[in-house]
Amino acid sequence: MNGYETFLKTDLMDFGAGDLGLIWESDPIKRKAVAKKILPAFSTKSLKAMEPIMHEYMDLFVTKMKQFGGKPDGLLMNDWVLWLATDMSADLAYNLEMQQMRDGKPSDLVTTLCGTSFVAMLMQLSKKLPLIALATPFFIPFKVLRKVPATLKTNSAQVKRRIDSRGKTRHPDFMDYMIHADGPPPSSKTDLIHMEQVALQLFIAGFDPVQIVLYASMFFLVKYPSTCATLTKEIRESFQIYEEMKPDSLGRLKYLNAFISEVFRVHLTVGTGMPRISPGATVDGVYVPTGVVCQVSSFTAMRSERYFRDPLEFHPARWLPQDHSLYDIKYADDNLKAFYPFGVGPRMCTGREIAWSQIRLFLGKVLWSFDLEAVSGHEKSFNRDFRVFVMWERPELYVRFLPARG
Template identity: 40%
Template sequence: MTTELRGEGLRSLLNDHLAVLAIGAVTVYASLRFVYLSYLHPASHFPGPKLAAISNLWYAYQHLTGRYPWAVEKALKKYGELSPEPCSPDIYNKQTKNLEHFVKVDVAIGFGDDGITWEKDPAKHRQMAKKLSPSFSVKSLKALEPIMHNHIDKFVQTIKTYGNTDGGIELKIWTDWVAMDMAADMASSRELKQVQDMKSSPLLTIFWAFNFFITVNQVFKKFPLLSPLKWAFLPFSVLFSRTQIERVNRDALEGRIESRTQMQHPDHFEQLLPANAPIPTKREKLHLEILVSQLFLGGYEPVASQIHCAIMFSLHEPETLKILVKEIRNAFNSYEDISSDPLASLSYLNAVLMESMRLTVNVATGLARSSPGSEVDGNYIAKGITVQYAHFAFTRSSAYFHDPHKYRPQRWLPTTHEHWDPAFQEDATDSFFPFGHGPRACIGQAQAWRQMRLFVAKVLWTFDVEMLPDQDLNFERDFKLYAMWEKPEFWARFHEVAPSARDSQKD
């Protein structure tokens, strides 16, 4: 009995010693890590929040609350402003033969193929961009324009019936419907018919259900050991729907492959798999599926967000809306006359869209890149350090934009325009690239411009739009950013304008 007690005592003592050693080892490791990250790491001399320097917890918290762009803006104000040039070009424009030096970091979700959007290898990305570029040529976009008109016209006709009710319509969901219908049709001739049915497709529903999870997925890349826990943030219903959506997407792809010799109108898929190409392998089909999805989603969300915000912001500024409507209605004698080429010269329309994109910057969480070991704005960044440019903070800095938190389209007008305001003459408008720049610039930006101009012009030519009363909407409070902007509901009423009333408004 005494021997057993002694044995238990020795084991207890040994366990106590092991516990002390373990705690001591963790303490020493944490202390050394703190010292290294705070004082010895290659990026330690850059100022910023101390928690962000020693841990990924700051990064995780700001992203998961949807406030990361605001947090970066606040940090820059506290620790030092940023400069628009040469910082952004240093990161995104440095290249050799169209191959960027600062390589894209891993942001893929894990579908088995990175497509073009998530592809990290500059050579592979360049190869895909070169293959796709004919789809976005002026000739191709002119051929696609009837598709844009078709979907916008359906929207206008439907709103004539339902937009003038007492309750009006919720603009966010309707712009989602028309933009996604348009994008799916142009990408692969896929018909979603959301505007026609006045109902969200399962694809749209699951797309927004994944918005927060995409951010979760990116955050958990910073915590590899905890990565399996990310699936807890995705409801079971969404996991189930994902399987269904993937099956529907594959069926749509198979149908598009089979019908490629009998297409009624052009689309981007033609460039990916010409009619005379052999049937793709299983691996090639996966690549095509990812590419088509990226073209489709890239053609949908930025356009939906900007046509919604351009109208919403303008409704909050009556004088802006008045000038915009007048410019559009003066430019065309009939609805049928509205087309992309003359719209490109409407200065105020372009200014409104640029200002909307300035306030709600695309990819405002930053375009993260891995440094090759190079200088950025005169500072050497060691190889492997992740860098990105704070586009959102730049556009909201009073050092570069006058009255930066206000919606002021006149800042983008030429100096000869009657509504140009010299108060904005020092604005750094030449340093703002809403679709990115360099080898990774958005390949579909010309298409997006056509879609946005056509939608805003046709809607405001046809309707007098009013914001429903008692809507307490505030951008700083009500918008959040995960993978995409989470926008609040916004209700508006659309009054069809009689031809006589429109004619009387013209100069």
């Protein structure tokens, strides 16, 4: 069927029952019907309408760093980029103001979602090894287990609030495309549950990849001062005033784009594969029988010597065009086709453009405003100190934000 996947999604990455919403839906016809409703939310016109919200949260982050970021022991980036990404994603998904950055503390919703990563991995394993399912409850921290029902209730309540406020919201959001301002509310409980599932998935998909890249960007900037200096110089020389920075104008900065691409390559947002069921097909000259579950490890591919020179090292220069002054010919043979941080095919991430916009805005506004400084005593290694279950678990990263010097 044209436009539908032929290698169907397995249930290995599903974490729910009943209505599977958008991301977990394996039926290609059902999924395409849901995606068709949501896709306009990620159009150029829609992203332009939502751009002021992105500026609002980035500016608040900069304000908070001016207030608290200069102290000798710095600020914990694990918390602050998570609060930034989740505050912004909740507002863009369903006009929910979580106000974590304002209050300097996480919401129960975010704490619970981020606390289930290891458990989610066990749920995946139990689908292959059923005996593990018997032990899974013993690995769930009680404080997380206790909050799961409340978290689901919170999401349901926010969706109902958003339905009731249709046509009266502060700004456009993704739910505009699920329920129109002048449209009727869901006509059945089934429709309401579907909407709740999709909204929660859009919220999670909107914050997790972004907070991963924002954290990783800060990690590599303070780890490699010369890279940070080069990127800072490009940003500050490209604009006259802070207010000039927009996703479009930042998108023209070649070193900024190269830096972000290298962050995506070294610290891929999804550390697991995306398993698919073969319909019986030949792939790269090899026949894969019907029913065989297969997947590609993107994390391995992007860190493989088969495709990239010095694959475990961080070199933004590999992404620069030949006419750039920092172009390095030794990376000319890198196979950039192995780079697909947002996936490929019909299930490619529809939010890739908004993610790029958010990351560019973050780096532009932060490096325009501050000189970054690593806090001594907290040196970390990516290959030693990072772990991934379903979500990434990363070491504590403390950074100082000093007023920009010229």
